[in-house]
Amino acid sequence: MPLLLVAATAALLLALAACGGDGGPSREIKITQTDQGCTPAEITAYAGEELKLTISNETGHIYELEGEGGAHFEEVVVPEDKTRSANFTAPDEPGEYSLKCYDPGGVSSEIKVRVAGPS
Amino acid sequence: MLFSLLVTAREGIEIALIVTILLGYLRRIDQKRHFREIWYGVAAAAALALAVGAGLEIASRELDGRVLAAFEGFTMLFAVAVLTWMLFWMKRQSSGISSALRHQIDSALSRGSIAALALLAFSAVGREGLETTLFLFAGSTSQSSDVAFVFGGVLGFAVAAAAGVVLYYGSARIPLRQFFLISAIALMVLAAGLLSNGLRELQEAALLRDLGPRPWDTESLIAITSRAGKFLHTILGYDSAPALAQIALYWGYLVVVLTAYLAWPSRGTRQGPAPQAAEPVPVAVTER
Numbered sequence: 001m002p003l004l005l006v007a008a009t010a011a012l013l014l015a016l017a018a019c020g021g022d023g024g025p026s027r028e029i030k031i032t033q034t035d036q037g038c039t040p041a042e043i044t045a046y047a048g049e050e051l052k053l054t055i056s057n058e059t060g061h062i063y064e065l066e067g068e069g070g071a072h073f074e075e076v077v078v079p080e081d082k083t084r085s086a087n088f089t090a091p092d093e094p095g096e097y098s099l100k101c102y103d104p105g106g107v108s109s110e111i112k113v114r115v116a117g118p119s
Numbered sequence: 120m121l122f123s124l125l126v127t128a129r130e131g132i133e134i135a136l137i138v139t140i141l142l143g144y145l146r147r148i149d150q151k152r153h154f155r156e157i158w159y160g161v162a163a164a165a166a167l168a169l170a171v172g173a174g175l176e177i178a179s180r181e182l183d184g185r186v187l188a189a190f191e192g193f194t195m196l197f198a199v200a201v202l203t204w205m206l207f208w209m210k211r212q213s214s215g216i217s218s219a220l221r222h223q224i225d226s227a228l229s230r231g232s233i234a235a236l237a238l239l240a241f242s243a244v245g246r247e248g249l250e251t252t253l254f255l256f257a258g259s260t261s262q263s264s265d266v267a268f269v270f271g272g273v274l275g276f277a278v279a280a281a282a283g284v285v286l287y288y289g290s291a292r293i294p295l296r297q298f299f300l301i302s303a304i305a306l307m308v309l310a311a312g313l314l315s316n317g318l319r320e321l322q323e324a325a326l327l328r329d330l331g332p333r334p335w336d337t338e339s340l341i342a343i344t345s346r347a348g349k350f351l352h353t354i355l356g357y358d359s360a361p362a363l364a365q366i367a368l369y370w371g372y373l374v375v376v377l378t379a380y381l382a383w384p385s386r387g388t389r390q391g392p393a394p395q396a397a398e399p400v401p402v403a404v405t406e407r
Contacts, residue, residue: 076344077343082336082360084343086344087344102184104323105328108184
């Protein structure tokens with residue numbers, strides 16, 4: 001019975017892992033979080049472009065990155081001294097958006113996302 | 120989806136049991152004309168639970184940053200406390216709840232107080248409804264898909280409603296004792312995950328600064344941002360690099376609460392054998 005449960009869980013996780021996106025991100029953007037805020041201050045993308053954001057936390061406490069307004073990017077919490085990655089799809093409408101670097105109890109900053117027309 | 124399915128199936132079946140006891144007893148004493156009052160009470164309890172859920176959701180949408188994290192963190196801890204207390208309360212009361220409700224029906228009818236019947240259904244079902252709302256809200260803050268979460272919740276209630284119909288008509292025996300034991304353990308696992316997630320929310324709210332070292336990092340195996348990672352995060356409180364305080368709280372809660380739950384006597388076991396069941400509905404209840 002326990003073996004059956006483990007096998008079922010493993011199969012479910014494999015199925016979930018297999019449900020990936022269509023093609024994956026076109027570029028990787030490296031974001032660094034320090035006690036002074038996030039860098040780079042600005043990134044550019046084409047409308048609808050999928051990017052891989054790799055976020056390194058160089059502070060001694062947790063840090064968060066999430067989308068604001070029209071930029072849909074689910075909150076990613078990066079533990080101290082760790083690196084986490086997540087995909088971000090730029091909005092379909094050209095314009096300026098932002099990602100918020102949130103430091104609980106510290107300095108919060110923004111990364112401007114400039115979205116140009118489709119490539 | 121699995122989170123909301125487990126919660127609504129378990130809590131929904133508790134609600135179905137209460138309603139079935141009330142309706143079954145009224146049917147038995149030939150007072151079916153009072154079914155309407157029972158349903159009024161159930162409807163009012165459902166409305167109250169929905170209103171509280173909507174209030175929590177609206178409040179959370181108005182909040183931001185540290186305040187939102189603190190709100191979610193404290194809600195998770197409160198939900199765990201309420202759920203744990205209710206699991207023990209239900210186990211203690213399970214064998215006596217049927218006779219207690221029947222006694223209250225008799226009392227209401229003898230006083231000619233029809234409103235008391237509705238109030239009885241409202242209070243009994245409302246308690247379960249509020250518990251369901253609180254736990255669903257606490258779990259919804261870390262779910263990955265709104266649609267799947269709602270679908271799971273609706274599916275759980277549908278399963279509970281079907282079980283209620285089966286219990287009322289006594290057309291089949293449902294292994295309730297096993298169901299309540301297994302679902303209680305499943306809810307404890309969900310609660311342990313909520314406890315760990317709640318601690319992290321309080322850290323995000325800057326109310327807790329240091330949760331200790333992080334002994335391992337399994338991000339390369341199961342990324343917390345992947346579908347599998349989010350699924351495990353919601354169900355088991357998975358964190359690819361948990362802090363020592365989160366690990367201690369998670370396992371401490373599971374071991375202590377599960378051990379205490381298994382050792383916790385129900386009222387029936389303290390007072391000897393359960394009373395002889397009468398009618399299909401109480402039979403189901405004494406099986407717990």
